Amino acid sequence: MAGASMNxxxxxxxxxxxxxxxxxxxxxxxxxxxxxxxxxAEGSKPYMETLSEAMKTVFSFAADSESVFVKERDGGTLYxxxxxxxxxxxxxxxxxxxxxxxxxxxxxxxxxxxxxxxDYMQRRGYASLTDDEINVSDLNVGKCFNLAAMICExxxxxxxxxxxxxxxxxxxxxxxxxxxxxxxxxxxLSQTNRSEPIFEGDIDEIIDGIVPExxxxxxxxxxxxxxxxxxxxxxxAMNSAxxxxxxxxxxxxxxxxxxxxxxxxxxxxxxxxxAEAL
Amino acid sequence: MKNLFLKIVSPDGEIFSGEAKSILVTTKNxxxxxxxxxxxFFAPLGTGRAKLTLTDGKERLAALSGGFILVSASxxxxxxxxxxxxxxxxxxxxxxxxxxxEEKLRAAxxxxxxxxxxxxxxxxxxxxxxxxxxK
Numbered sequence: 001m002a003g004a005s006m007n008x009x010x011x012x013x014x015x016x017x018x019x020x021x022x023x024x025x026x027x028x029x030x031x032x033x034x035x036x037x038x039x040x041a042e043g044s045k046p047y048m049e050t051l052s053e054a055m056k057t058v059f060s061f062a063a064d065s066e067s068v069f070v071k072e073r074d075g076g077t078l079y080x081x082x083x084x085x086x087x088x089x090x091x092x093x094x095x096x097x098x099x100x101x102x103x104x105x106x107x108x109x110x111x112x113x114x115x116x117x118x119d120y121m122q123r124r125g126y127a128s129l130t131d132d133e134i135n136v137s138d139l140n141v142g143k144c145f146n147l148a149a150m151i152c153e154x155x156x157x158x159x160x161x162x163x164x165x166x167x168x169x170x171x172x173x174x175x176x177x178x179x180x181x182x183x184x185x186x187x188x189l190s191q192t193n194r195s196e197p198i199f200e201g202d203i204d205e206i207i208d209g210i211v212p213e214x215x216x217x218x219x220x221x222x223x224x225x226x227x228x229x230x231x232x233x234x235x236x237a238m239n240s241a242x243x244x245x246x247x248x249x250x251x252x253x254x255x256x257x258x259x260x261x262x263x264x265x266x267x268x269x270x271x272x273x274x275a276e277a278l
Numbered sequence: 279m280k281n282l283f284l285k286i287v288s289p290d291g292e293i294f295s296g297e298a299k300s301i302l303v304t305t306k307n308x309x310x311x312x313x314x315x316x317x318x319f320f321a322p323l324g325t326g327r328a329k330l331t332l333t334d335g336k337e338r339l340a341a342l343s344g345g346f347i348l349v350s351a352s353x354x355x356x357x358x359x360x361x362x363x364x365x366x367x368x369x370x371x372x373x374x375x376x377x378x379x380e381e382k383l384r385a386a387x388x389x390x391x392x393x394x395x396x397x398x399x400x401x402x403x404x405x406x407x408x409x410x411x412x413k
Contacts, residue, residue: 057320141359200306200320
């Protein structure tokens with residue numbers, strides 16, 4: 001009996017060890033990927049900040065613009081949801097997907113970015129903007145701008161009349177938070193007391209021309225941040241998986257030693273009582 | 279003469295931040311040069327060259343496409359989709375891109391394809407021109 005349970009424990013220790021090897025390897029991979037992704041996310045920050053700041057200045061003079069991007073219209077909402085291509089990243093995917101569900105607007109279309117987001121929307125039978133499979137890992141600058149141009153065209157055509165972006169903000173190595181941004185229609189800010197700049201060309205035309213680039217820039221920065229967040233989340237998740245595996249192996253080893261000791265004690269008792277009987 | 283405070287950013291990161299004598303950029307309507315004390319100004323950028331004159335009078339050429347320039351009293355901001363100084367341009371790649379764009383232009387069937395190919399060609403040509411002018 002004791003022998004059988006000893007073998008069970010041995011088999012479990014072996015399997016936990018195998019899992020730990022995988023999680024350890026994944027942690028190392030995530031750590032090295034994180035370094036790259038973090039540099040990229042930080043590199044895209046000055047662009048995003050300067051872009052948003054400058055756009056705010058411009059939009060403050062566009063409150064009475066006739067551009068479709070500024071006017072409020074009735075219609076559906078497009079949610080661009082950026083999640084990961086792969087799982088095993090702790091709460092990373094589920095947090096961002098949950099947030100995308102929090103608003104219960106009617107008339108919602110989704111643009112899932114990343115395999116996990118796509119699977120989730122498909123499983124629930126939500127309407128998707130395109131049938132193209134967009135993965136986070138192969139979204140470079142050019143593709144972000146193409147995507148933004150496509151979104152803006154459909155926005156102009158009235159397929160949806162507001163645009164929201166759901167992604168995971170990279171705050172630090174240890175903290176990331178799912179965030180929702182309202183992108184379109186552009187918030188018409190109240191007139192600031194700054195003097196109006198000289199605009200080269202008609203302001204409506206300028207806005208129509210610049211909005212796709214603005215969306216593209218924001219999209220690119222969001223993708224960079226989401227990638228860094230994913231790596232960081234995965235690293236944290238794998239780190240705690242390692243710790244759990246170590247704890248489990250420790251307690252299993254203890255159990256194994258106790259069982260072995262019990263077998264030895266039993267054998268001695270048997271021999272002693274056997275000798276006494278002689 | 280006073281210097282202007284200039285910031286150039288692209289999706290790849292911050293490209294320039296600091297004082298400069300002047301900046302020349304290609305807008306949708308042509309080239310514009312900004313010196314310190316310029317009135318508040320905003321223009322979308324086209325595809326073409328940029329010329330940055332540093333405080334010591336040295337000039338740096340660059341190829342840019344897309345984005346905009348915003349001039350205010352405190353700071354001039356160039357937010358561009360691509361902005362590459364001449365020493366960062368890969369000439370071989372630009373030449374290859376030019377050939378590819380020309381091929382696409384010949385094969386293009388609808389207006390949209392033609393437009394995309396033309397934009398690609400313009401970007402490649404501006405890179406090549408900047409590279410050759412910097413030599």
